[in-house]
Amino acid sequence: MKTTCRPAGIHRPKTPAMQWTTVRILRRLHLLLLAIPLAAQAQFDYTTNNDTITITGYNCTEGPATIPSTIDGLPVTTIGGGTFSGCSGLTSVTIPNSVTSLGAEAFGSCTGLTSVTIGTSVKTLGAHAFADCTGLASITIPDSVTDIGAWAFARCSGLTGVTIPRNVTTIGEQAFFHCTGLGAIEVDALNSHFGSLNGVLFDKNLATLIQYLPGRTGGYTIPDGVSTIGDWAFRDCINLASVAIPNSVTNIGKGAFVGCKNLPSVVAPDGVTSIGTFAFQGCGSLGSVTLGNSVTTIGRGAFEGCVSLTNLNIPNSTANIGSSAFAGCRNLTGVNIPDKVTSIEERTFAACASLTNAMIGNSVTNIGDWAFAYCSHLAGVTIPKSVIRIGANAFYGSSLSSVTIPDGVTAIGNEAFYGSASLMAVYFMGNAPSEFGRDVFGDSPETILYYLPGTTGWDSIFVNVQTVLWLPRVQSDDPSFGVRENQFGFNINWASERVVVVEACPDLATPVWTPVGTNILNGGTSYFSDPQWADYPARFYRLRSP
Known part of the structure; x- marks a missing residue:
């Protein structure tokens, strides 16, 4: 066999045809690489x-x-x-x-x-x-x-x-x-x-x-030493069955537990001072909430839509409750707003359909728009003397039969009590509000507004609403009326803290009225009794304010 060895670096010369073919291949390869x-x-x-x-x-x-x-x-x-x-x-x-x-x-x-x-x-x-x-x-x-x-x-x-x-x-x-x-x-x-x-x-x-x-899934215990539950930290953790919050936590952040729809209860220990905006919003299974004694702020919408919540004790330390904080808690039956709170913001308790009674603290100056709107079972509310403004639609659609407006109230917004068909009597402790909105009592034609002697503004401010002078009244239809322990007596009903003088005379043909008692109506009522009633063949009584 014959073997030909070509030295390295030595190439066989190309024919013209081979050179042309090589050029075409290189050109196509170049175009392909570019492509x-x-x-x-x-x-x-x-x-x-x-x-x-x-x-x-x-x-x-x-x-x-x-x-x-x-x-x-x-x-x-x-x-x-x-x-x-x-x-x-x-x-x-x-x-x-x-x-x-x-x-x-x-x-x-x-x-x-x-x-x-x-x-x-x-x-x-x-x-x-x-x-x-x-x-x-x-x-x-x-x-x-x-x-x-x-x-x-x-x-x-x-x-x-x-x-x-x-x-x-x-x-x-x-x-x-x-x-x-x-x-x-x-x-x-x-x-x-x-x-x-x-x-x-x-x-x-x-x-x-x-x-x-x-x-x-399941429960979670937050480690000791954690001071803040961050914003949105547990958002939409729908499988969270329980959470244990340690005493070290001071702040529950914005939306921290929003949408945890299977969380049944929560205890915020005494170290917690702030519950953030939307913190527990939409926790539909949340039926029990315990707030520690250091909470100062409950943020906007914090418990909005917690439809299983029936009772809640807002601690006395609380000073700020945000708008819509408890809106839509349709099974919440009662609420006590602490004295440190100065404003009930808009929609705070709106659509709490099972709410029957609301105690409002003595520092509240503003009841915001729609604050208790659509609380269809709300039958009792105590508005403190500190209140200056009652917002638009504040008690829209309530079941109130009567309400007392303190003398400091200067503004009542549009339709504040609209839709409260059971509202028969509204008692004003002071002058007519300088700002009185449209259709405040709306479609409650039987509502009567009672005003005190000596107060002003009642002639011109109201349209299509009956106003009546509010005078002290003997409660002749309750068990107190009559003889008890050898004394004749009765309850007197009128404006809270007012003074009523009871006068008596033996003969209406030639009346000589003599004061026989002075009563201060704490809480709007006081009991009068006459130990000398048996000394006269007849005894007549009348009431007057001093």
Whole structure:
């Protein structure tokens, strides 16, 4: 056999035909290589800024997407807001190392997205960046990330676990809201801002509970030393069956337990001073609430819609109750508002249909608009002397049969008692209010307004409402009327704290009236008795104010 060896570096000369073929192959290969990035780039819309590229749009083809690291020779650094939003057919995405920021809703509602590779230069995951990616079961957040935006992974129902890397300094509000499958949030041990205990997210010092796990079932005991239950920490944890709050907790944050619809009871220990806005809103099974003796603030809507709540003791330490705080608690039967409270805000007890009685503290100056509206069984309310204003629709649709308006009230809003069909008598302790709204008593034609002697303003302020001078009255129809212990007596009914002089005479034909008693009507009533009644063949009595 003959073997030919060709020395290295020595090539056989090409014929002209071979050279032409080689040129054509190289040209086609060059065009093919050019076509690949051009085709990929054609899937994206982008803008140029300071020699960098921001991807602003995607044509939402089905299947995987690979974001190029350069376009037109410039680095791709940003995935703009909403770029892939709603691309339900997107199954996976690879983000290159050139990218530093993912904008708001960058991949929002990509429901078919199951795999994400995030480049090692990304620092920011924008608000709602992966919200509603329901098919996303896991994601690796690189160490480069410093900021996780609000709602970044909200409603990612398939997400079962996530690890917060070492350099994250900010986690936005409700970043993992309604991740119903989330069973653990771990934190890199080198992270200086956040920590994790048994899969629950805390700040580094374990003083603030930031995010509980919507995917967990059963009860949870908050560790001793925690001082704050963070905003929205347990939101929509529908499988939370119980929670134990330690004495170290001072603040229950905004929306902390909102939507925990299977939570049956809660005890806020004496250390708690503040219950945040919407803290227990919509906890439909919450039938028992115990508030410690240090609570000063109950936030707006804090217990709104807690339809199973029947009784609640608001501690005397409470000074502020927010609007709609107990609105829609349709089984709440009674409420006692402490003396430190100065204002009942709008809709505070609206639609508490089972509420029968309300005791209002002696520092309240304002009863806000709709405060007790649609409390259809409210039959008794004590309005203290401190009240200046009764707001529009404040007692709309109540079952009040009578009500006393203190002399300090200067304003009553539109339709304040409208729809209170049982309201027969309204007793005014002072002058007619200077501000009297439209249809205050509305469709209650039998309502009579009683005013005291010496008060003013009753001639011109009311339209289609009957006003009657309010005078002291002997209660001849109750058991007190008659002889008791050899003395004739009766109850006197009139305005609270007023003084009534009882006069008597033996003969109405030639009357000579003699004072026989002076009564102070504490609480609007007082009992009079005459030990000398038997000394006369007849004895007549009359009442007057001094």
